[in-house]
Amino acid sequence: MDAGAVWGGLSLNSGVVLSLIAVLWAVVWQNLQQLQLQHFVKRHVGRHARRFAAIVDPYLSVTIGEYDGGGRMRSAEAYKEVKAYLADTTARDARHLRAEGAKDADRLELSMVDGEEVADVLLPEEGGGTVFWWAYSKAPQQQDWRWGGGGGEQENRRYYRLFFLDAHRDAVLNAYLPRVRREGRDVMVKNRRRKLSTNISVHQSWTHVPFEHPKTFATLAMDPAKKKEIVDDLDAFRNGKDYYAQIGKAWKRGYLLHGPPGTGKSAMVAAMANHLDYDVFDIELTSVHSNTDLRKLFIETTSKSIIVIEDIDCSLDLTGARTKKKDAEDDNDKAAKDGKKDTRSKVTLSGLLNFIDGLWSACGGERIIVFTTNHLEKLDPALIRRGRMDKHIEMGYCCGPAFEFLARTYLGVEEHELFATVGSLLQEVDMTPADVAENLTPKSASDDADSCLRGLVAALEKTKEDKANGRGMGQQHPEEQDRVSE
Numbered sequence: 001m002d003a004g005a006v007w008g009g010l011s012l013n014s015g016v017v018l019s020l021i022a023v024l025w026a027v028v029w030q031n032l033q034q035l036q037l038q039h040f041v042k043r044h045v046g047r048h049a050r051r052f053a054a055i056v057d058p059y060l061s062v063t064i065g066e067y068d069g070g071g072r073m074r075s076a077e078a079y080k081e082v083k084a085y086l087a088d089t090t091a092r093d094a095r096h097l098r099a100e101g102a103k104d105a106d107r108l109e110l111s112m113v114d115g116e117e118v119a120d121v122l123l124p125e126e127g128g129g130t131v132f133w134w135a136y137s138k139a140p141q142q143q144d145w146r147w148g149g150g151g152g153e154q155e156n157r158r159y160y161r162l163f164f165l166d167a168h169r170d171a172v173l174n175a176y177l178p179r180v181r182r183e184g185r186d187v188m189v190k191n192r193r194r195k196l197s198t199n200i201s202v203h204q205s206w207t208h209v210p211f212e213h214p215k216t217f218a219t220l221a222m223d224p225a226k227k228k229e230i231v232d233d234l235d236a237f238r239n240g241k242d243y244y245a246q247i248g249k250a251w252k253r254g255y256l257l258h259g260p261p262g263t264g265k266s267a268m269v270a271a272m273a274n275h276l277d278y279d280v281f282d283i284e285l286t287s288v289h290s291n292t293d294l295r296k297l298f299i300e301t302t303s304k305s306i307i308v309i310e311d312i313d314c315s316l317d318l319t320g321a322r323t324k325k326k327d328a329e330d331d332n333d334k335a336a337k338d339g340k341k342d343t344r345s346k347v348t349l350s351g352l353l354n355f356i357d358g359l360w361s362a363c364g365g366e367r368i369i370v371f372t373t374n375h376l377e378k379l380d381p382a383l384i385r386r387g388r389m390d391k392h393i394e395m396g397y398c399c400g401p402a403f404e405f406l407a408r409t410y411l412g413v414e415e416h417e418l419f420a421t422v423g424s425l426l427q428e429v430d431m432t433p434a435d436v437a438e439n440l441t442p443k444s445a446s447d448d449a450d451s452c453l454r455g456l457v458a459a460l461e462k463t464k465e466d467k468a469n470g471r472g473m474g475q476q477h478p479e480e481q482d483r484v485s486e
């Protein structure tokens with residue numbers, strides 16, 4: 001190999017190496033520059049930009065949106081608290097107001113409409129006197145292109161935004177906003193109109209009306225000792241937040257009310273709600289299409305509420321969920337053959353068990369779940385075992401003390417010569433408190449305690465006679481008669 005070829009090869013190789021070094025250097029230099037530049041921008045330009053922005057607009061802001069987190073599952077407590085806190089100021093200062101019905105039938109609950117603003121001040125102990133303001137707005141939700149969110153339906157997000165000066169940052173974040181929440185909660189408690197919600201809506205969500213049932217424990221006839229036990233149990237539950245946390249149990253309690261029709265199961269639910277001052281969510285299980293929908297409904301329930309499923313044995317094929325599965329499948333096939341859409345609820349026993357004590361059941365806390373049934377024996381033991389349905393309450397036929405209680409409530413009589421007769425008849429025949437109450441209700445202006453009690457004795461004797469003759473129909477709860485005739 002001649003020297004020229006060697007030198008040629010060398011110079012070619014070193015040329016490649018040199019150009020590689022140059023490229024590498026360029027990349028490193030570029031990155032170094034970028035890093036420094038970013039650093040520089042962060043340290044100097046960013047600060048100046050912020051200062052400039054502060055001169056142009058010296059206000060900082062905190063936004064409190066209507067929904068927690070990213071989803072639309074639960075509305076944020078803070079949002080409701082701010083709304084309640086601002087109600088008075090809004091009524092005084094805002095120009096355009098929105099009004100909703102309030103607890104008191106003659107009053108209205110006021111809030112701002114989109115774009116309105118109201119001013120507020122810090123208390124002296126929070127630094128005092130500075131005026132800053134709250135704005136209410138409704139903004140279309142940002143579309144998140146990263147997650148392919150485009151094309152979806154745009155929904156409006158409502159929020160309150162608080163504007164304040166940087167100098168008050170500490171006071172606002174650490175003293176003012178916590179006070180807003182506290183006072184907001186107090187206003188909410190004061191204005192709370194209890195709700196009776198049900199899931200009749202086609203969208204598998206709740207629709208509600210004001211809860212106005214008059215039944216209380218004071219007007220519920222039952223054995224006084226049993227009544228006291230239930231009231232004490234409810235009070236222990238309501239005050240048991242720390243206890244439930246200590247034993248690591250979700251703050252909820254299940255009650256199973258069982259007994260013949262007309263023995264006061266629904267009345268007991270109303271009395272419980274009135275005693276605890278809770279909302280009622282009445283689930284019509286046959287309208288719930290699937291386990292997922294049941295979970296959605298559950299998540300949308302609020303704390304301090306009683307969730308009721310009435311006549312649980314009729315709502316679902318729970319009892320036979322396992323044994324009658326085959327029959328159900330056959331029915332489905334038949335429906336498919338007939339070209340009919342199967343509209344029955346797809347909620348399963350396991351879905352319901354999950355609803356009661358699955359992971360989701362712990363969200364929110366302070367809930368009572370009540371099942372009512374006329375046929376305890378028909379229910380799957382898994383559904384009603386302690387831990388799920390913690391307290392089983394039997395609602396029975398009317399007994400002597402319950403009758404005397406009803407006589408006091410309905411007729412205002414403490415004692416009467418017929419009390420003993422009624423008492424002994426009630427030991428021989430079964431009559432529901434609903435029927436006793438009906439007999440004790442005056443039907444005309446001429447009816448008094450005497451005539452009502454005589455009517456009751458006559459009704460009891462007729463039931464006794466029917467029983468002796470083997471007819472056994474006796475008095476019947478009118479709703480039950482309807483059910484039978486259906």
Ligand SMILES: Nc1ncnc2c1ncn2[C@@H]1O[C@H](COP(=O)(O)OP(=O)(O)OP(=O)(O)O)[C@@H](O)[C@H]1O
Nearest residue numbers: 219220221260261262263264265266267433434479
């Ligand atoms: N123990 C009771 N004390 C006072 N009133 C009662 C009692 N039990 C029933 N009633 C009255 O009787 C009527 C029917 O009672 P309720 O609807 O609570 O019965 P239920 O047990 O829920 O019946 P069902 O099983 O048919 O749903 C109501 O008007 C209720 O006020």
Ligand SMILES: [Mg+2]
Nearest residue numbers: 265266310372
């Ligand atoms: Mg009922």
